[in-house]
Amino acid sequence: MQTLTVDLAERSYPIHVGPGLLGRKELLAPYITGSQVMIVTNDTVADLYLDVVRSMLPDLDVAEVVLPDGEQFKTLECLETIWDALLTAGFNRRCTLIALGGGVIGDMTGFAAASYQRGVDFIQIPTTLLSQVDSSVGGKTGINHPRGKNMIGAFWQPRVVLADTSVLATLSDREFSAGMAEVIKYGLIHDSDFLDFLEGSMPALLARESVALTHAIVRSCEIKADIVNQDETEQGIRAILNLGHTFGHAIENAMGYGTWLHGEAVSAGMNMAVTLSRNLDWLTDADVERTGRILQAAGLPLRPPSGVSTARFLELMRLDKKNVNARMRLVLLSRPGQACVTEEVPESLLTRTIDDFTAC
Amino acid sequence: MQTLTVDLAERSYPIHVGPGLLGRKELLAPYITGSQVMIVTNDTVADLYLDVVRSMLPDLDVAEVVLPDGEQFKTLECLETIWDALLTAGFNRRCTLIALGGGVIGDMTGFAAASYQRGVDFIQIPTTLLSQVDSSVGGKTGINHPRGKNMIGAFWQPRVVLADTSVLATLSDREFSAGMAEVIKYGLIHDSDFLDFLEGSMPALLARESVALTHAIVRSCEIKADIVNQDETEQGIRAILNLGHTFGHAIENAMGYGTWLHGEAVSAGMNMAVTLSRNLDWLTDADVERTGRILQAAGLPLRPPSGVSTARFLELMRLDKKNVNARMRLVLLSRPGQACVTEEVPESLLTRTIDDFTAC
Incomplete structure (x- = not known):
């Protein structure tokens, strides 16, 4: 595993890169403040990796949102699904959102974290090569609007990024x-x-x-x-x-x-x-x-x-x-x-x- | 007129307080970067002050959103109305939103500014005593959710606040x-x-x-x-x-x-x-x-x-x-x-x- 630190004025964060990161709970634990964690993923990725990510969060109050897979679901409607799930689960301002998926899941989950109770913690587990090299850095989050891509969003930085090269084996x-x-x-x-x-x-x-x-x-x-x-x-x-x-x-x-x-x-x-x-x-x-x-x-x-x-x-x-x-x-x-x-x-x-x- | 400067790590901004501020265009001009300005207000305040605020923005591309008056309209639906108006008007990342109204308009417009194209400029013209002393400082923006007040939002600071004491004459x-x-x-x-x-x-x-x-x-x-x-x-x-x-x-x-x-x-x-x-x-x-x-x-x-x-x-x-x-x-x-x-x-x-x- 190699670790790169992204230096930012407000707060820096590490990007861990290498094989076999999923399952290593010590990589997440230091970055989870409260006891409430929401994993946001899509139905394709959930089948492959939801169980192993869940296993990295022992003794925590873990909830999940599984959205449909695809850019056409990077919408306000799916964002609302995340907000509703957070409120239904009674999650407070010390909760953490984990984005498990490609760029669509990362951008949407990041914006949900940026906007829930004026901002909560967020962890990225990008599962495509594109999201590992693109969404991991820069803090861009958001959703599409019928009138344009990424028109609604915020800059919001993750606490940590896990770019597991092993998951790329399942990519077409x-x-x-x-x-x-x-x-x-x-x-x-x-x-x-x-x-x-x-x-x-x-x-x-x-x-x-x-x-x-x-x-x-x-x-x-x-x-x-x-x-x-x-x-x-x-x-x-x-x-x-x-x-x-x-x-x-x-x-x-x-x-x-x-x-x-x-x-x-x-x-x-x-x-x-x-x-x-x-x-x-x-x-x-x-x-x-x-x-x-x-x-x-x-x-x-x-x-x-x-x-x-x-x-x-x-x-x-x-x-x-x-x-x-x-x-x-x-x-x-x-x-x-x-x-x-x-x-x-x-x-x-x-x-x-x-x-x-x-x-x- | 008295001016108080709110010191913030990222950026400071002035709060101008006194009578007869509405109409003085030199108070806004230094804080408007591009040429596109969207005034967001409600139907009660629009009847009283929309014309005079519009007169403060000569030679600019000014658009308006007039929402219904009341806390029950501090909703995602009204936020969408603002987003849609911005996109319909073709507003870019250098545009400025002006919140003309009380706390509901201020909070909602602030969050629209925080989330439009990952953040655009925002000016507050609070028209109630409560919003002049409360929303002017702290950067809290947001909307209500059926499950709780102010559950969705962001911290986002205005470029300038005009607290005109003359407008308080029309307050009940x-x-x-x-x-x-x-x-x-x-x-x-x-x-x-x-x-x-x-x-x-x-x-x-x-x-x-x-x-x-x-x-x-x-x-x-x-x-x-x-x-x-x-x-x-x-x-x-x-x-x-x-x-x-x-x-x-x-x-x-x-x-x-x-x-x-x-x-x-x-x-x-x-x-x-x-x-x-x-x-x-x-x-x-x-x-x-x-x-x-x-x-x-x-x-x-x-x-x-x-x-x-x-x-x-x-x-x-x-x-x-x-x-x-x-x-x-x-x-x-x-x-x-x-x-x-x-x-x-x-x-x-x-x-x-x-x-x-x-x-x-």
């Missing part, structure tokens, strides 16, 4: 690869050496070997923490965490959300961003080829789906909420392992780059 | 007196000199004279800020802000919430707490008489309604959420101008004190 190959897209992103935007590691270790990672996974997760969380610490309020550098996301959102939107997984769209989007960076002479052909090779080795797509015109692609990109006024803001690479945010890309070059990806 | 005598109960409370728990001032200035206060009101509001906010700063997370001393509230909640509950105003119940409750303190030999008969005189001068009740038995009173007091385990925690006065929290009151003395108030 497709979900695992989608999570790898975000891992590769951390290398691209911030750490060329980490990208070397990922390139060399891809077979071990895909085989879900715990040593390689532990390093990949710890390093991803470190990089995210480093970037978030520089920009807690999301004014500037934090935007580089969105490499590939403006292109990716256009893909997700064009296909209908859920057709492509987020990580798949980000993969194609990152390849487009890297190609555009090359077209600006910031990267070499070799950099583009290497990025493509790593993404492909992870089982990820390099190109958007066919059938989306360049004009439509540009239109969807303009909806991105990073845009301020009329300028299109893009995250690109100024060199391998270093991202930047720019509004200075000539329209013609952007169009030409997208053309190369939309033409079949 | 009964609402005004109920607000005075909290003002008197600050003197009792923390500042004997302030109690002297209130005793001497009660006629001027009841006549809503701005000089007396300004001092009373500023001093109340100072005292609350002082106590809250010593105990932001509500573990200890902050409980003294609840002088009279355990008795008061029993009264409100026995009568059905809304029959007695909160301040009225707190007034009788404070008189009971002061009497119990005297029965413990912590106060003199003269202290009790003086407290009664001030409360009466403010038009407030000294005794609970008849018809509630001592046994029922005790039962309702035990429901109070300050109680930890089986002990009854009470806020009493250790001397005039100094409150304390105790679990050491002999049951027999408590019963005898309540007997004196429940016997007709």
Whole structure:
């Protein structure tokens, strides 16, 4: 097990990463203040891991909420289910909520903790690669609204995060690869050496070997923490965490959300961003080829789906909420392992780059 | 106009107090970051003050939400109305919410601001004496749940508070007196000199004279800020802000919430707490008489309604959420101008004190 501490002004918290963490009750006990604990999970994860997490909470007053699995349930209605369960169980301000699941469960449980009796403790046990490397750091919690994703929420930090690499064994190959897209992103935007590691270790990672996974997760969380610490309020550098996301959102939107997984769209989007960076002479052909090779080795797509015109692609990109006024803001690479945010890309070059990806 | 600054670790904010503040746009302008402003108010207050507040926001993109007036509308449904209006208007993370109204509007708007896009700016324009001296300090926001008051919410601080004493002219005598109960409370728990001032200035206060009101509001906010700063997370001393509230909640509950105003119940409750303190030999008969005189001068009740038995009173007091385990925690006065929290009151003395108030 490796432990990374996320340093925060108000309070710091540890992220424990490694195999076989579920079941080790000493990892949770120091972070539970009162006697009341509510485990929030979904029906898929409950079947696999609810019993073992329950076994980590002896002599406590443990309640459970099992929600349906899926992004379409990241709603006010499910949040109300959690609030109601807390009140029905008579839970007080010293209770602890445990989020056991992927990003949807983590975000929703975190916001339930942030808003119950003006804020109670919260522990994250992320069960997907994506949530282990993404939701573990940054404190973003929330729910979707019919008019937009994550529109209602709060910043709320967990007391501790357990990222158990063993649980990734039950993840589908497709979900695992989608999570790898975000891992590769951390290398691209911030750490060329980490990208070397990922390139060399891809077979071990895909085989879900715990040593390689532990390093990949710890390093991803470190990089995210480093970037978030520089920009807690999301004014500037934090935007580089969105490499590939403006292109990716256009893909997700064009296909209908859920057709492509987020990580798949980000993969194609990152390849487009890297190609555009090359077209600006910031990267070499070799950099583009290497990025493509790593993404492909992870089982990820390099190109958007066919059938989306360049004009439509540009239109969807303009909806991105990073845009301020009329300028299109893009995250690109100024060199391998270093991202930047720019509004200075000539329209013609952007169009030409997208053309190369939309033409079949 | 007097200005008090509330010092907070994260960010400080000013409370401007005095007559004729509404209409002075220079008091708001420094605290509005973006161009989008949403005024949230209720139908009673909208008729009186919405136009003048709107006039303080020239050249801005101003939207409004007018909710029904009353504690029974401090609900998730009304909160959703605010969220929906923000999203329908296309408001972004740089928008500002203005709460124009009493405690219900302030609490609900504050929580809407805390939870919209993970937190946006928020300005308070409290229009009742109670909300000017109570909600202006402490950052408590939230809504009621069918299973309990203020069960869902967050701590969220305003950027600025405008406590305009002129608006108190439109407050009913009964609402005004109920607000005075909290003002008197600050003197009792923390500042004997302030109690002297209130005793001497009660006629001027009841006549809503701005000089007396300004001092009373500023001093109340100072005292609350002082106590809250010593105990932001509500573990200890902050409980003294609840002088009279355990008795008061029993009264409100026995009568059905809304029959007695909160301040009225707190007034009788404070008189009971002061009497119990005297029965413990912590106060003199003269202290009790003086407290009664001030409360009466403010038009407030000294005794609970008849018809509630001592046994029922005790039962309702035990429901109070300050109680930890089986002990009854009470806020009493250790001397005039100094409150304390105790679990050491002999049951027999408590019963005898309540007997004196429940016997007709």
